Amino acid sequence: xxxxxxxxxxxxxxxxxxxxxxxxxxxxxxxxxxxxxxxxxxxxxxxxxxxxxxxxxxxxxxxxxxxxxxxxxxxxxxxxxxxxxxxxxxxxxxxxxxxxxxxxxxxxxxxxxxxxxxxxxxxxxxxxxxxxxxxxxxxxxxxxxxxxxxxxxxxxxxxxxxxxxxxxxxxxxxxxxxxxxxxxxxxxxxxxxxxxxxxxxxxxxxxxxxxxxxxxxxxxxxxxxxxxxxxxxxxxxxxxxxxxxxxxxxxxxxxxxxxxxxxxxxxxxxxxxxxxxxxxxxxxxxxxxxxxxxxxxxxxxxxxxxxxxxxxxxxxxxxxxxxxxxxxxxxxxxxxxxxxxxxxxxxxxxxxxxxxxxxxxxxxxxxxxxxxxxxxxxxxxxxxxxxxxxxxxxxxxxxxxxxxxxxxxxxxxxxxxxxxxxxxxxxxxxxxxxxxxxxxxxxxxxxxxxxxxxxxxxxxxxxxxxxxxxxxxxxxxxxxxxxxxxxxxxxxxxxxxxxxxxxxxxxxxxxxxxxxxxxxxxxxxxxxxxxxxxxxxxxxxxxxxxxxxxxxxxxxxxxxxxxxxxxxxxxxxxxxxxxxxxxxxxxxxxxxxxxxxxxxxxxxxxxxxxxxxxxxxxxxxxxxxxxxxxxxxxxxxxxxxxxxxxxxxxxxxxxxxxxxxx
Amino acid sequence: xxxxxxxxxxxxxxxxxxxxxxxxxxxxxxxxxxxxxxxxxxxxxxxxxxxxxxxxxxxxxxxxxxxxxxxxxxxxxxxxxxxxxxxxxxxxxxxxxxxxxxxxxxxxxxxxxxxxxxxxxxxxxxxxxxxxxxxxxxxxxxxxxxxxxxxx
Numbered sequence: 094x095x096x097x098x099x100x101x102x103x104x105x106x107x108x109x110x111x112x113x114x115x116x117x118x119x120x121x122x123x124x125x126x127x128x129x130x131x132x133x134x135x136x137x138x139x140x141x142x143x144x145x146x147x148x149x150x151x152x153x154x155x156x157x158x159x160x161x162x163x164x165x166x167x168x169x170x171x172x173x174x175x176x177x178x179x180x181x182x183x184x185x186x187x188x189x190x191x192x193x194x195x196x197x198x199x200x201x202x203x204x205x206x207x208x209x210x211x212x213x214x215x216x217x218x219x220x221x222x223x224x225x226x227x228x229x230x231x232x233x234x235x236x237x238x239x240x241x242x243x244x245x246x247x248x249x250x251x252x253x254x255x256x257x258x259x260x261x262x263x264x265x266x267x268x269x270x271x272x273x274x275x276x277x278x279x280x281x282x283x284x285x286x287x288x289x290x291x292x293x294x295x296x297x298x299x300x301x302x303x304x305x306x307x308x309x310x311x312x313x314x315x316x317x318x319x320x321x322x323x324x325x326x327x328x329x330x331x332x333x334x335x336x337x338x339x340x341x342x343x344x345x346x347x348x349x350x351x352x353x354x355x356x357x358x359x360x361x362x363x364x365x366x367x368x369x370x371x372x373x374x375x376x377x378x379x380x381x382x383x384x385x386x387x388x389x390x391x392x393x394x395x396x397x398x399x400x401x402x403x404x405x406x407x408x409x410x411x412x413x414x415x416x417x418x419x420x421x422x423x424x425x426x427x428x429x430x431x432x433x434x435x436x437x438x439x440x441x442x443x444x445x446x447x448x449x450x451x452x453x454x455x456x457x458x459x460x461x462x463x464x465x466x467x468x469x470x471x472x473x474x475x476x477x478x479x480x481x482x483x484x485x486x487x488x489x490x491x492x493x494x495x496x497x498x499x500x501x502x503x504x505x506x507x508x509x510x511x512x513x514x515x516x517x518x519x520x521x522x523x524x525x526x527x528x529x530x531x532x533x534x535x536x537x538x539x540x541x542x543x544x545x546x547x548x549x550x551x552x553x554x555x556x557x558x559x560x561x562x563x564x565x566x567x568x569x570x571x572x573x574x575x576x577x578x579x580x581x582x583x584x585x586x587x588x589x590x591x592x593x594x595x596x597x598x599x600x601x602x603x604x605x606x607x608x609x610x611x612x613x614x615x616x617x618x619x620x621x622x623x624x625x626x627x628x629x630x631x632x633x634x635x636x637x638x639x640x641x642x643x644x645x646x647x648x649x650x651x652x653x654x655x656x657x658x659x660x661x662x663x664x665x666x667x668x669x670x671x672x673x674x675x676x677x678x679x680x681x682x683x684x685x686x687x688x689x690x691x692x693x694x695x696x697x698x699x700x701x702x703x704x705x706x707x708x709x710x711x712x713x714x715x716x717x718x719x720x721x722x723x724x725x726x727x728x729x730x731x732x733x734x735x736x737x738x739x740x741x742x743x744x745x746x747x748x749x750x751x752x753x754x755x
Numbered sequence: 756x757x758x759x760x761x762x763x764x765x766x767x768x769x770x771x772x773x774x775x776x777x778x779x780x781x782x783x784x785x786x787x788x789x790x791x792x793x794x795x796x797x798x799x800x801x802x803x804x805x806x807x808x809x810x811x812x813x814x815x816x817x818x819x820x821x822x823x824x825x826x827x828x829x830x831x832x833x834x835x836x837x838x839x840x841x842x843x844x845x846x847x848x849x850x851x852x853x854x855x856x857x858x859x860x861x862x863x864x865x866x867x868x869x870x871x872x873x874x875x876x877x878x879x880x881x882x883x884x885x886x887x888x889x890x891x892x893x894x895x896x897x898x899x900x901x902x903x904x905x906x907x
Contacts, residue, residue, distance in 0.1 A: 256849065326849065329875075437765050449770060453777045460781055475792035477810055478785070479860075485784035490777065614845050616826040676849045694846035697822035704826070705846040 096161050099149025100240040106142035106197070107230040109135050113200075113223030117216035118288075129216035133204040136219050139226055140201035147181075147194045150239050154181050160246035163187065163239040169252035169671050171642050179263040180253045185387065185403070186239035188266060192383070193229050195267075195274040200226060203278060203303070210299060217285035218278075225277050228410045236403045252671040255643070261321030265314060269341055272311025273379040276344060278303035279351060280376035283369045284418060287425040292369060297359035300372070302730055304355060308348045309726030315341050316719035323712070326677045326692060331606065331715055334483040339462045340382030343455050347375040350451040353444045361441055361506060362432035366422075367448070369429075373422060377415040378455070384411050385462070436508040443501025443509075450494040457486040495549055495600065498593060499556020503563065517563060521555035536609075546604030553597030557590045584732035592725025599718030605687075605711025612708075616701040625706045628652040628659055630691065632702060643667040643676075648693035648702065650680060664693040688712050790860060799837035803863055810860045811839060811869055817853040832859065832869075843871040850876035 113135030120128025150163070154177045159165040167184040168177055176183075182191040200222040207215050233239070282300045286292045318341065322328040329335060351371040357364045384407040435441040461478045469475055499521065503514040515522075529548025536543060562568075564586055565578040613630075615623040622631035633649040646666040652659040664680035682689045687710040694703030792810045793803050803809060813832035820830045828847060831838045841859055851857060851874065861871035 326846070434762055437762070445766070446769075449773055453773055457777060457781050461785075464785070476789045477792060477860075479788060479790055481788035482784045485788060486777070486780045489780055614826045616823075674849070677846070692846050694826070695822055695828075703822065703828075703846055 095149050095152050096158065096240045096242070099146040099153075100238070102142045102145040102149065103230060103234055103240075106139050106146065106193075107227060107234060109139045109142060110223045110226040110230055113139060114220050114227050115223075117220040117223075121213040121216045121220075121288075124213070126212060129212050132216040132219035132223070135223060136197075136200040136204035139223070140197040143190075143194045143197040143230075146240075147190055150187060150190060151178060151181050154178065157250065158246075159248070159250050160242050160244070161239075162241045162243045165243055165247050165250045167251065167253055169250040169642075171249075171671065172253060172258070173641055175260070175263060176253055176258045180257075182266050183253055183257045183262050186233070186237045188270075189229070189233050189237050189387070190239055191267065192270055192274060193226065193233055195270050196222070196226050196229060196277060199275055199278050199303075203281075207299070214285055214289060217288050218281045221281035221284045222277060225281070225414065228414065232403075232406050232410065236406050252669070255667065255669040255672055255674050255676045256325065258669075258676075259321065259325070261317065261325070265317040265321055268310055268317055269314030272307050272309075272314050272348075273341070273344060273382065275303065275307025275310055276348060276376045276379050279307065279348075279372040280418065283372035284421060286369060287421050290425055290428045292358065292365040292429050294359050294362055297355045297368070301352070301355050301359065304348060304352050304372075304375075305726050305730045308345070308352055309723045309730070311341070311345045311348060312719055312723035312726065315345060316716050316723065319719070320716050324679060324681055326679055331712065334461075334480045336462050337386050339458050339483075340385045343458055343462075344375050344378040344382060346451050346455045346458070347371060347378050350448045350455075351375050353447050357441055357444050358432075361435065363435070363441065364445070364448075365429045365432065366426040369426060370422060371448070371452075373415070373418045374455075377411075377418070378459075380407075380411045380414060384408060433507070435506070438504065438511045439509045440501065440504045440506045443497065443504050446497060447494060447501065450490055454487060454490045457490065458483065461486070492549070495553060495596065498553060498596070499559065502556070502560050502589060502593065518556060518559055521552060521559050524555055525549070525552035540608055543604050543608035546600060546608065550597045550601035550604060553600060554594045557594035557597065560593070561586070561590045585729040588725045588727075588729025588732070590725070591728055592722045595718045595720070595722030595725055597718070598714045598721055602711050602714030602716075602718055606709050606715060609710040610707065613706040615704055615706070616697055617704050618701045621701075622653070623704075623706070625652075625689075626708045628654050630704075630706050632704060633661075635693070635702065638665075640667060642671065643669045645678075646693070648680075648691075648704070650691045650704075650706075652689065660689065662689060662691050664691050666693055683713050685713060686710065792858075795832055795834045795839045796837045798839045798863065798867075798869070808860060808862055808872075810858055811841075812856065812858040813839070814856050815851065815853050820853065832857070839869050840867065841869045841871055843874050845874075847874055848876040 113132055117129050117132035117135070120126075120131070150161075152158075153161045153164050154168055155174070157164065157168060157170045157177070159168075163184065163186050167187070168180050172180070180187075182188040200219060203215070203222065204219055207218070210218070279300060282296070282303065286296055315338075318338070319331045322333070322338075323331040332338065351368065354364050354368040354371055358368050384404065387403060387407055461482050464478055465476050499518055500511075500514055503517060504511070525548045528551045529544045532544035532547045533541065561579075561582075564582055565575045567575050570578075611626045613623055613625045617623060617632040619632055619635055622629045624630075629652070631651045631653060633651045635646060635648050638645045638647050644667070646668075648664045648666075650662045650664065652662070660682050662680035662682050665678040667676045667678060668674075669676070677692060677694075680691045680693075687708055690707040690709055692705040694705060696702050790808050790810050791804050792812065795811065795813045797803060798811060811832060813834045816831040816833050816838055819838075820828065822828055825844075827842060827844045829840065829842050831840050833839075841861075842864075843859070843861075848857075855876060858875045859869065859871040860873040860875075861869055864870050
């Protein structure tokens with residue numbers, strides 16, 4: 094009964110979304126407030142209906158109702174509760190329902206929190222959200238209905254793929270979708286602005302909190318995914334430039350550019366058409382990502398079994414949404430009046446450089462991701478474009494961007510003083526140079542790249558600190574006054590510094606983990622040891638253990654230096670009888686300096702165990718760096734001038750951050 | 756107005772330089788770093804790119820997996836027409852087993868052994884890598900329920 098109610102709720106949601114997507118547009122054109130307010134009711138109603146549907150599917154999973162085909166295929170009664178719940182989105186149908194649910198949440202949030210939006214604009218934003226919702230609800234209902242029944246119902250389910258039985262599944266997809274789908278708001282705001290033919294500072298101010306939420310969620314989502322892929326064996330480590338990873342990374346790059354160009358619109362009333370284009374592009378790349386992941390057209394480590402008709406449906410959605418948006422852009426963008434001009438050396442130019450480099454980076458990643466597909470379609474050879482391509486194109490684009498980052502954020506609007514800024518960054522630059530030199534001395538010339546990477550990381554972190562110090566006039570006024578300025582600083586300024594420093598930490602982690610990684614593959618009998626870096630790793634014992642729904646073969650490793658124990662790590666091979674599948678849990682000991690990552694492999698005929706041992710220096714900073722960057726986004730979001738519900742800009746207590754906050 | 760024109764000129768020039776640079780980067784990187792995908796039949800017929808990495812996809816032949824003492828695994832890959840011996844030093848992915856479709860990247864040794872540097876199996880046990888499906892289709896043994904696995 095409950096699954097049928099869920100199905101009914103989805104059908105009602107589709108009807109509401111269609112209503113929300115059409116009537117308010119018509120009413121906004123005619124200036125009819127009743128019809129426009131319908132958009133708000135529609136968005137809230139759609140949210141309630143999709144929530145009911147999602148709740149119904151979750152109930153079917155928790156109650157192990159195997160008469161529902163989706164539950165029977167993907168769940169099992171002996172599974173721990175957390176994996177019954179996260180199993181809801183561990184499959185195609187459920188994950189799309191999650192997608193639609195988050196879309197409905199964003200729609201309702203715009204309806205509920207956007208009290209300061211003029212009614213016609215709000216109606217148009219919600220109408221575009223409604224149209225996106227209608228497209229995806231139709232997709233769920235017609236190609237991927239999660240509520241289909243099985244008759245007769247099996248006595249138990251097939252279980253969830255054991256590799257997915259991991260806390261990562263509970264966190265990574267919802268977070269990633271929050272980001273992907275959150276960008277739909279940017280798209281809707283852009284479309285509404287194009288319909289009205291007006292983009293101004295107020296528009297950019299309305300837009301920014303939504304982009305910030307989506308961007309921060311995407312940052313956390315990608316970082317979580319990277320971490321999950323790192324501790325799961327066979328997924329290519331923390332970053333593999335896999336098509337599915339790229340599919341989430343491209344919207345992130347575009348959203349990063351959007352976040353920066355929206356600042357220019359807000360402060361200087363220029364780069365308007367470009368910002369609109371970026372908003373469209375960000376969501377277009379989200380849709381493309383959904384298409385790539387859900388259609389299975391690309392070979393990926395993370396690919397799931399998929400069905401070509403679904404791919405065609407998403408492709409059609411993609412073509413309609415993106416094609417429509419670009420046509421609208423071509424038609425209306427020339428009407429946008431250009432705003433203020435700026436000198437080649439200015440904050441605007443810095444942000445433009447950021448945008449151009451990020452957009453180019455998106456282009457190269459897109460090309461590398463789609464090129465094999467393109468060649469295959471035109472009947473060319475089958476190829477794969479791997480990490481070397483992306484390393485060779487992405488890194489040279491990012492290095493100038495990162496080098497310029499501390500400089501750009503110190504430049505003044507309109508006309509900047511480059512020598513003055515460089516003067517203020519002098520100490521940071523010297524320190525970075527010194528760090529690079531020191532690293533070179535310690536590591537030797539063969540690690541020149543790593544030394545430069547460490548220098549760059551320090552440059553970014555110090556650059557962010559200098560930015561903060563300049564804002565509070567540290568050492569130029571009395572410390573007490575600096576402290577007062579710090580407290581009066583707009584949150585967005587703190588957010589920028591945090592986000593930029595986080596990128597520095599990220600560079601630190603990437604440099605350490607790629608350039609200084611040590612690896613040892615060996616076959617060890619129990620009691621034998623092998624060298625890894627400065628320690629000897631001994632396989633102390635191997636035994637069997639019983640888990641909740643698996644049997645584990647546990648290998649105990651002990652690292653020794655000069656015969657003394659340094660640490661002990663256990664690695665497991667688990668066998669899941671229900672699914673008939675093994676998984677491997679690497680043993681990982683994390684520290685700020687280096688991770689030790691030990692894997693127990695198969696037993697050879699002579700009784701020795703294949704083992705794979707890694708030392709991954711500084712790798713943990715990759716995720717901490719990304720987390721700090723995402724946190725910067727959240728801190729910015731808490732800025733009172735950006736607060737979604739704030740009807741008017743808050744009165745400023747201190748004149749300090751005025752016009753400087755980015 | 757003059758300022759705006761100048762500004763636009765800078766922007767266009769800068770973008771052109773950047774795009775040119777990016778295009779050059781992309782072309783050289785594609786030239787050097789693309790891995791071709793071949794089937795076991797193509798390897799047997801020696802239709803493989805010389806002196807560079809490529810990918811090979813197929814099914815793991817039942818009973819062919821041998822774990823050597825020194826952490827090296829040997830097995831054979833088949834598209835049901837031809838078999839290729841593969842050698843891999845390392846720990847195999849969890850989904851690696853007899854009859855499973857996998858993709859390996861590496862180089863062909865002069866003796867005809869494929870030395871893999873990477874062996875990929877997928878997330879999902881019902882998933883078959885697209886290249887493997889295509890190579891089974893080429894061999895004419897692919898069945899739509901994914902059971903084109905003669906050894907099971």
